[in-house]
Amino acid sequence: MPPPTVVSRPFLFSSEQAVASKLEAFARLSADDRFALAEATHNFRYVEPRRDLISEGDKPRFVHLVLDGWACRYKQLPDGKRQIVSLFVPGDFCDINVYILKAMDHSIAAITRLKVAMITPDEMNALTSERPRVTQALWWHELVTTAVQREWTLNLGQRSAYERLAHLLVELYLRLNVVGRAHDGRCDFPLTQNDLADATGLTAVHVNRTLQELRRDGLIELERKQLHILDMPRMMDVSMFNANYLHLDHEGRHLDANA
Amino acid sequence: MPPPTVVSRPFLFSSEQAVASKLEAFARLSADDRFALAEATHNFRYVEPRRDLISEGDKPRFVHLVLDGWACRYKQLPDGKRQIVSLFVPGDFCDINVYILKAMDHSIAAITRLKVAMITPDEMNALTSERPRVTQALWWHELVTTAVQREWTLNLGQRSAYERLAHLLVELYLRLNVVGRAHDGRCDFPLTQNDLADATGLTAVHVNRTLQELRRDGLIELERKQLHILDMPRMMDVSMFNANYLHLDHEGRHLDANA
DNA sequence: CGTCTGGTTGATACGACTCAAATTTGGTGG
């Protein structure tokens, strides 16, 4: 068994708490629910940076759940172009129910060193049957995930490079904030400019220049894998950010998005 | 009650059969299952072209199911830009389970005159409980829908205008084929060049020029709302089309994608 | 200390956008 993750983690949250936090952004869970969740995440493994967690063509057999670190979903084209179609941060499930499909149509790779739970179909059933709140929360998670995917479609289709990058940074900050991994405008940010390019459909060169613009405009600081959003209101303004698609306005919601 | 739809429908399929066809692309359904589906689609309405079926901010209360005609999901930006983030053809469900969310984060509009079933949460429960095959088929539908969304992300992020349009045309042809509304490379195609522009993140002018290129290259004919794909293999080649994301390789699959 | 990855800079090219106008199509009413 490999040693525990060494990914920098400046805040005092355990992996398990990230998961509960994420689902509790939607529904209040009982101690019992939380225990069942912890049970389901018992079986986990580590994946090294840049390694595939699962590859296109593989038969999916587990639901994956990111406990610590970042990962990405990507698709590759025959001409070599690569698109990161989504990002995973702690607390994110990868494809609840995928296992009913014959083969993965995309790959999932670790960005940082990754701690990821592997949940069998049986365990998922055990988790959801008799647990309507958890079931509902998982549904909410699915709906939000696809809402994010739609927002990315909008992002790529209609926003300029500048707006697009700003939007992505804000989204990630807010998603990290939900699971207690972002505060005061600051968070870990392990993506390279190359990753950002693949996620935004830009070239790395242009990402570089655009980030410089964002810095020059006093909107962000970004170095040594640390992001600092200096002016959240203006960032949201220039990126035309509307948080409604994250659906954080629920009963269980207790963290302030701007905390 | 308005008169029945007048949308052109060159093939001999009823609305209900489109729905069953779509789900049966994944799972064989019993006569009983099919009857239950027909039951659930009992309550329907018509929506005129360019009208919203439901708007951003609305509280979702029904699952919608397209029985006849085309619709689109779109998001609008404060600066007026609009992105069509997905398209619906007959047999497509709009957001199974949306009703657990407080508010829609996007709008859905009719492209053609639209016949759409409105299914209440209760009816959805009635449909799924005691019907594992239908439940599974609905899950499959959800998974495929989000896979399509990912492919659009890839499309917008990495493909050129030419490839992008070709890819979209092939996708729509194949999806229509599944529900028996496309044969021999031909299908109804009610999208305007403006719609295509909003769906591909291009301008209408550029869509126009690019379609002309596709015509000049002998790949398609497109006029009077009729699409004819003249050379499917080459279309798939130039658009780097890989049908795996449509997940049509299942037990219930009986239609040939190239029929 | 050399190598590698990630970040930065500069010069140039091109795909897609913009703006503006003309033409065609489809629908409507006289």
Next chain:
DNA sequence: CCACCAAATTTGAGTCGTATCAACCAGACG
């Protein structure tokens, strides 16, 4: 059946955002 209108498509000319290609630099690492 034709006249008319609005919507959709087409064309042309000029511009701009982002890509491309090619170096160069800084820090991490073995």
